[in-house]
Amino acid sequence: MDNISIVGIHVHIRSQVLDYDKLYKYYENVFGLAIFCKETMKWELEFINFGGGLGIVYSLLNDNPLNLDALSYECNSLISKFKEYLNVRLIIETGRFLVCESGQYVTHIVDIKESRGKKYLIVENGLNGFLRPSIVSLVDTYAHDDLNPKSYEPFFTTRDAFDFSIVGKDSSNIENVDLVGNLCAATDVMAKDIMLPKASVGDIVVVSRAGSYAYSLTPLLFTSHPLPLQFYLDSNGKILN
Numbered sequence: 387m388d389n390i391s392i393v394g395i396h397v398h399i400r401s402q403v404l405d406y407d408k409l410y411k412y413y414e415n416v417f418g419l420a421i422f423c424k425e426t427m428k429w430e431l432e433f434i435n436f437g438g439g440l441g442i443v444y445s446l447l448n449d450n451p452l453n454l455d456a457l458s459y460e461c462n463s464l465i466s467k468f469k470e471y472l473n474v475r476l477i478i479e480t481g482r483f484l485v486c487e488s489g490q491y492v493t494h495i496v497d498i499k500e501s502r503g504k505k506y507l508i509v510e511n512g513l514n515g516f517l518r519p520s521i522v523s524l525v526d527t528y529a530h531d532d533l534n535p536k537s538y539e540p541f542f543t544t545r546d547a548f549d550f551s552i553v554g555k556d557s558s559n560i561e562n563v564d565l566v567g568n569l570c571a572a573t574d575v576m577a578k579d580i581m582l583p584k585a586s587v588g589d590i591v592v593v594s595r596a597g598s599y600a601y602s603l604t605p606l607l608f609t610s611h612p613l614p615l616q617f618y619l620d621s622n623g624k625i626l627n
C-alpha cells in the first residue's frame with residue numbers, strides 16, 4: 387500500500403478491566419507489537435494508543451477497585467524500558483474511568499400506582515432516558531440464573547450497579563417499590579424491589595453512575611418521547627455552556 391503511511395497503532399483490550407495485572411500484561415504486549423512494527427515492518431511510529439479499559443466499581447459486592455498505584459508502578463518501569471527506544475507518544479483513553487461516576491441521570495415521577503400489592507413509581511424516560519439500569523432485567527431474563535448477572539461490552543452492569551435517591555426526601559420513611567418508566571415494554575424497569583423514601587408525583591429521582599455509556603447507549607428516540615438534556619457543571623455547580 388504505497389499511498390498509505392502508517393504513523394501509529396491503536397489497540398483496545400476490552401472495557402471495564404479491574405485487574406491491574408491484566409492491564410499491565412496487555413500494555414506489555416502492545417509494546418511488543420510496537421517493537422515488531424518498528425523492527426520488522428520498518429514503520430516509523432509516532433504514537434501508540436492503548437485504548438481504554440480502566441474499570442470502575444459498579445457492584446460494591448462483587449467489584450474490587452482497580453489498584454491504580456500498582457498499575458502506575460508497573461507501568462513506570464515498562465515506560466522507562468521502551469520509551470527512549472520507541473520515541474513515540476503514548477496514549478491511554480480513559481473512557482468510563484474518568485467520567486462515569488461524575489454523571490447523574492435525573493428524572494421525575496409522573497405517576498404512582500399499586501397493583502397486586504406492589505407499588506410502582508413511574509418516571510418520565512426510564513429505559514429510553516438511561517438504558518443501563520434496565521439492562522439488568524434483560525440479562526436476568528436471558529441468563530435464567532440467580533447469580534449476579536454480568537453482561538458484556540459495552541453493557542457491563544450488575545443488580546447493585548446504580549444508586550437511586552429522591553431529592554429532598556430523607557430515609558426516615560422508606561418503602562419497597564419498583565422504579566419503572568412508562569413505555570409499552572415490560573423491560574422498562576429501572577429497579578425492582580428497592581427501598582426508597584415515600585415519594586409523590588413530581589418528585590425528582592436521581593440515578594448514579596450515568597456519566598458514561600448513558601446518553602450514547604440509550605434508545606433515546608424510541609417512542610418519540612422528549613429527549614433528556616445534558617448539562618455540564620463546573621466544580622462550583624455552575625452550568626457550563
Ligand SMILES: Cc1ncc(COP(=O)(O)O)c(C=O)c1O
Nearest residue numbers: 398401402437438439440481482
Ligand atoms: C477503541 C476503544 N477505545 C476506548 C474504549 C473505551 O473503553 P472504556 O470506556 O471502557 O475505558 C473502547 C470501548 O469499547 C474502544 O472500543
